[in-house]
Amino acid sequence: MNIPKEVLEIADGIRSMKIRGAGRIARSAANALKIASEMYTGNTLNEYIEYIKTIADVLLNTRPTAVSLPNAINFVISRLMRKIDYISDVEEARNIVEGAASEFIVRSKEALKLIGVIGAKRIRDEDVILTHCNSSAALSVIMKAYEEGKNIKVFATETRPKFQGIITVKILASKGIDVTLIPDSAVRLIMKKVDKVIVGADAVAANGAVVNKIGTSQIALAAHEARVRVFVAAETYKFSPATVTGELIIIEERKPSEVVSTAFLEEHPKIRVRNPAFDVTPADYIDAIITEKGVIPPQAAILILKEEYGWVISDYLLRISSSEEGETTK
Amino acid sequence: MKDCVEELFSSAIKELNEKGKVLSSTSLALIMLSRIEELISRTENISSLRYLAEYLDRIIKIRSSAILLHNIIRELLKKANRYLEEAREDSVDKIVQEIIKLRKMIIGSLQALGTITSKRIESGDVIMTHAYSTSVFMALKTAIKEGKDIRVYVSESRPFSNGITMAENLEKLGVEVTLFVDSAMRYFMKEVDKVLLGAEAIAANGAVVGKVGSSLLSLVAHEARVRVLVISSIMKFSPETFLGELIEEERTTPDVMLSKDIIAELHKLGVKFYVPVLDFTPPEYIDLIVTERGIIAPQAVTFIVRELYGWPPEVPNVSELLRRFRLKIEEVITK
Numbered sequence: 153m154n155i156p157k158e159v160l161e162i163a164d165g166i167r168s169m170k171i172r173g174a175g176r177i178a179r180s181a182a183n184a185l186k187i188a189s190e191m192y193t194g195n196t197l198n199e200y201i202e203y204i205k206t207i208a209d210v211l212l213n214t215r216p217t218a219v220s221l222p223n224a225i226n227f228v229i230s231r232l233m234r235k236i237d238y239i240s241d242v243e244e245a246r247n248i249v250e251g252a253a254s255e256f257i258v259r260s261k262e263a264l265k266l267i268g269v270i271g272a273k274r275i276r277d278e279d280v281i282l283t284h285c286n287s288s289a290a291l292s293v294i295m296k297a298y299e300e301g302k303n304i305k306v307f308a309t310e311t312r313p314k315f316q317g318i319i320t321v322k323i324l325a326s327k328g329i330d331v332t333l334i335p336d337s338a339v340r341l342i343m344k345k346v347d348k349v350i351v352g353a354d355a356v357a358a359n360g361a362v363v364n365k366i367g368t369s370q371i372a373l374a375a376h377e378a379r380v381r382v383f384v385a386a387e388t389y390k391f392s393p394a395t396v397t398g399e400l401i402i403i404e405e406r407k408p409s410e411v412v413s414t415a416f417l418e419e420h421p422k423i424r425v426r427n428p429a430f431d432v433t434p435a436d437y438i439d440a441i442i443t444e445k446g447v448i449p450p451q452a453a454i455l456i457l458k459e460e461y462g463w464v465i466s467d468y469l470l471r472i473s474s475s476e477e478g479e480t481t482k
Numbered sequence: 483m484k485d486c487v488e489e490l491f492s493s494a495i496k497e498l499n500e501k502g503k504v505l506s507s508t509s510l511a512l513i514m515l516s517r518i519e520e521l522i523s524r525t526e527n528i529s530s531l532r533y534l535a536e537y538l539d540r541i542i543k544i545r546s547s548a549i550l551l552h553n554i555i556r557e558l559l560k561k562a563n564r565y566l567e568e569a570r571e572d573s574v575d576k577i578v579q580e581i582i583k584l585r586k587m588i589i590g591s592l593q594a595l596g597t598i599t600s601k602r603i604e605s606g607d608v609i610m611t612h613a614y615s616t617s618v619f620m621a622l623k624t625a626i627k628e629g630k631d632i633r634v635y636v637s638e639s640r641p642f643s644n645g646i647t648m649a650e651n652l653e654k655l656g657v658e659v660t661l662f663v664d665s666a667m668r669y670f671m672k673e674v675d676k677v678l679l680g681a682e683a684i685a686a687n688g689a690v691v692g693k694v695g696s697s698l699l700s701l702v703a704h705e706a707r708v709r710v711l712v713i714s715s716i717m718k719f720s721p722e723t724f725l726g727e728l729i730e731e732e733r734t735t736p737d738v739m740l741s742k743d744i745i746a747e748l749h750k751l752g753v754k755f756y757v758p759v760l761d762f763t764p765p766e767y768i769d770l771i772v773t774e775r776g777i778i779a780p781q782a783v784t785f786i787v788r789e790l791y792g793w794p795p796e797v798p799n800v801s802e803l804l805r806r807f808r809l810k811i812e813e814v815i816t817k
Contacts, residue, residue, distance in 0.1 A: 307756070310739065312640065312663040318744065325751035332754040335640045335739060337612075337664040337695030341761040367665025370702055377701060403669075411638070411663055412646070422653045424660045431669045 153203050155210060156191045159184045166214040166221070174354070178220035178389045179257050181211045185228050186253035189246050200242045204232070204249060217402070219355040220389040223461045224260075227389075228252040230462025263387040263444035268292035271350070271385055271442040275302055279347045282307045282339070282375075285365035286316035287352020289385035291323060293442060294350060298329050306331045307342055311365060313410040313427060336367050340374040349375045353386035353441075357395040358457060360435030360450025362386075363403075366428050372437035381439045384450070388443045391456050393463045404429045487524050491533045494521070495540060502544035503734055503759060504642045507682050507718070508588065508616035511550050514541055515585045523578050531562075531574065531811045538804060547691060547732045547760055549683035549720040552800050554584055559803040566810035573814075591715045592617060594774035596624035599678070599713050602772070603630055607675045610635040610667070610703075613693035614644035615680020617713040619651060621772075622678070626655050633658045635670055639695055641738045641757050667699050671706040679763075681714040686723040686787070688765035688780030690714070694758045700767035709769045716773045716786050721797040724787055732759040 162184040165171040171180050188207040192200055208225045215221055231252040232245060239245050271293030275281070279297075281304055283290050297304055306324055310333055311317040317333060324331040334342055349371060355363040362368070362384050375382045395401065408417055408425030417425065435450035443456065457463040494517040502510065518537055522530045538555055545551055561580045565573035599621035603609070609632055611618050625632055634652055636659060639645035645661065652659045662670060677699060683691040690696070690712050700710050723729060736745050736755040745755075765780035778786065787795055 309665075310640075312638065312665060318740075318748070321748060321753045322751060325748070325753045328752075330754075331752075332756050333736070333748065334756050335664070335694070335758075337637075337640055337693075337698060338756070338758050338761070340698040340701060341694060341758055342756070365665075366663065366669060370665065370668040370698060373668060373705055374698060374701060411661070416646075420650060420653055422656075422659070423649045424658070426660055426662050426666070426670075428662075428666055428669050431666070 153192065153194055153199070155207060156188055158191070159188045159207060159210070162187075163210055163214050166211070166218075174218070174220040174390055175260055175263075175387065177215070177218055178224035179260055181221050181224040182228060182253040182256040184211055185225065186250050189249045189253070192242070192246065195242055197239065197242050197245060200245055201232070201236070204229070219392045219394075222393050223389040223391065224256055226393065226461045226463060227256045234462070259444070260387060260389055263389075264288055264292045266444035267385050267387065267442055268296035270444070270447060271383065272296035272300055272302075274383060274440075274442070274447070275304060275348065277302045278304070280305045280307070280345055282309075282342065282346045282349045282371065283320060284309045284317070284351050284368055284371055285311045286319040286323075287385065289387060289442075290350045290352045291320065293383070293385050294324065294329070295327055298327060304329065307334055307346065308332070309334055309336045309339060309367065309371075311367065312336055316365070339367075339371050340377075343374045343378040343380055346375070346378070346380050349380060349382045351382070351384055353384050353390050354430055355390055355392045355401060356384070356386055356441060356450070356453050357392050357401060357432075358454050359395070360438065360441070360453045362433045362435075362438060362441070362450070363392075363401050363430050364433065366431050369431040369433040369437070372433045376437045382437055383440055383442055384438055385442045388445055388456050388460050391453055391461070393457055393461060401432065403431065487521060487530055487533060490521055490524065491537070494537060498540055498544055502541065503732070504644065506614050506616045506644075506680060507545065507548035507550045508592065508715070510541075510545060510548065511554055511588055512585065514551065515554070515581050515588075519578055519581045522574055528574060528811065528814050531577070532808075534577075535804060535808050535811065542800065542804075546730055547682050550715065550718045553717045553721075554588075556798065556800050556803060558584060559800070559807050560798065563803065563806055563810060566807070566814055569814065588715070588717070591717065591774040592620045595713050595715065595772060596620035598774070598777065599711065599772045600624040600628055600630070602711060602777075603632060603676070605631045608633045608635065608673055609676050609678055610637075610670065610674045610699070610708075611648065611678045612637050612645060612695050612699050613639040613642075613680070614648045615713065617715070618678045618680045619648065621713055622652065622657070623655060626657055633660070635660045635662070635674060637662060637664045637667055637695065637699070639693060640664060641694075641734055641759065644693070664695050664698075667695075668702045668705075671702050671708060674703070674706075674708050677703040677708055677710045679710065679712050681712055681718050682760055683720045683729055684712075684714055684718055684771065684780075684783055685720055685729060685762075686783065688768065688771070688783045690763045690768060690771075690780070691729050691760050692763060694761045697761040697763040697767070700763045704767045710767055711770055711772060712768050712780070713772045716775060716790060719783055719787050719790070721787055721791045721795040724784075724795050729762075733757060734759050
């Protein structure tokens with residue numbers, strides 16, 4: 153059976169980065185699986201399973217480095233595979249796939265709210281919080297704590313080079329929260345006044361290391377030095393399955409013109425400007441990761457990957473060996 | 483003639499307001515000595531000392547944390563007060579000579595700092611620094627002139643972004659220099675062999691007061707077991723801190739970081755700003771301090787202060803010296 157046009161459109165959207173952001177990518181992929189299943193017209197079970205697997209592969213290949221995309225797909229496929237021996241017809245298989253896809257979409261939409269509710273319990277009245285960059289999950293925690301009537305004070309870093317800290321202070325101040333903007337270089341100086349650090353994550357590796365906006369790791373280090381607790385607020389779909397098999401997370405270095413003007417770069421051809429977008433915070437500097445499933449120690453990241461998304465190392469090994477076989481038989 | 487001095491004075495004050503917080507304390511001290519020399523040697527008249535007193539008063543207020551300025555001004559005023567007391571005919575001339583002597587001393591110490599530090603720099607070293615320190619620049623310049631093949635990483639250093647000035651000046655020396663945002667210190671530390679930092683002041687316990695971000699960089703270096711060298715003239719050792727004085731926290735306004743429009747918009751929403759200029763690095767994170775008298779452990783600052791100021795250190799208060807200086811000037815003029 154051919155791949156439906158609607159599914160290809162979503163795949164294109166993800167590939168061309170028209171669909172951006174970890175949450176939106178993941179939900180679009182789950183939705184694509186659901187649409188594909190709904191549009192399946194055949195009636196043999198094996199054919200259906202092959203068809204869904206093909207769709208999953210097409211979606212996975214749109215952005216091989218995205219973290220949330222394989223999670224969304226595995227969330228659905230692993231639920232199908234777990235019951236594969238007990239399914240007798242296409243209808244049953246469809247129900248599982250479409251049900252799992254809808255469940256993923258609903259859950260991921262609710263994740264931010266749940267993270268807020270769970271994380272806010274960790275915030276005490278009169279706490280001084282430091283945050284970095286602009287993370288919806290971290291803000292959800294801070295704003296929920298404030299809504300619960302906790303009298304909190306927030307320091308936010310300006311977050312060079314792109315000043316996402318300005319978005320953060322605008323959001324918090326418009327809610328009425330006491331918020332102060334500081335330069336990134338002042339994080340160690342300010343740490344003495346801080347009770348808790350709350351940041352977001354772009355990805356969480358299997359060992360609990362957190363990939364987030366550049367500067368996060370030195371903030372966590374300064375907090376660790378001052379015995380200030382560090383919380384990472386992250387939806388579970390940000391946990392990176394590829395790292396389970398030893399894949400390294402590659403940090404993207406962006407255009408120098410984000411840091412200095414293009415005129416400066418032309419005037420100073422010998423000054424090399426490097427602009428890494430993210431850094432990696434080791435699990436040792438993180439006290440807990442606040443997810444929509446609950447608060448976990450960073451070292452338990454592998455549990456989330458296994459329980460929620462059905463990732464097992466053997467899955468990967470099987471996939472690798474089968475692709476190798478494929479190559480040799482060619 | 484008087485108009486000319488007045489003009490000179492007002493342009494010197496304008497310069498202070500613009501650069502007083504931004505410049506490295508050594509550059510500021512050298513500028514101060516040039517300006518006061520110009521001010522008083524123009525007329526050779528006692529009344530011109532009023533401008534000198536006023537200028538010193540302003541510079542202390544603008545940069546109260548810069549111990550080099552305090553120590554230089556203290557030396558100058560001790561001598562000046564004596565000349566005025568002795569009611570010497572040539573007291574203005576003597577003060578000018580004293581100013582020249584102090585300038586020579588600063589330049590001499592910079593050269594010594596460069597030569598000594600350079601011995602600790604090896605070919606192939608990747609060196610990270612923060613902000614703009616005249617002493618660090620001198621050290622790097624000396625190492626490069628001696629033919630050492632080094633690479634330098636420098637952080638932008640907001641507020642003021644004087645890391646950019648450092649990168650520009652190093653580029654002129656032909657050294658390979660990499661510039662990055664302050665948030666990326668830890669990201670790059672794995673590629674670094676040594677960290678060089680300047681100082682605004684050094685306290686009794688060996689803690690270093692430096693441009694904000696210096697303590698963060700030292701912590702990050704310490705974590706990665708990268709050596710931290712602080713390059714500082716002994717004239718930056720703060721004798722007052724031995725008597726229990728605290729070094730004041732220096733702050734600036736957000737307009738050095740953000741545009742007026744953004745500040746106004748954020749202000750309206752109730753956002754506050756905290757823009758510190760300095761921070762404090764504990765001695766544990768500093769491997770050594772290079773001074774013009776040699777290399778010392780941060781904990782050995784006491785020995786040097788004892789040598790310089792006796793024990794317990796005898797340090798006349800700068801404001802008190804300035805008050806007496808002003809009184810003396812008026813006395814001499816009314817006579």
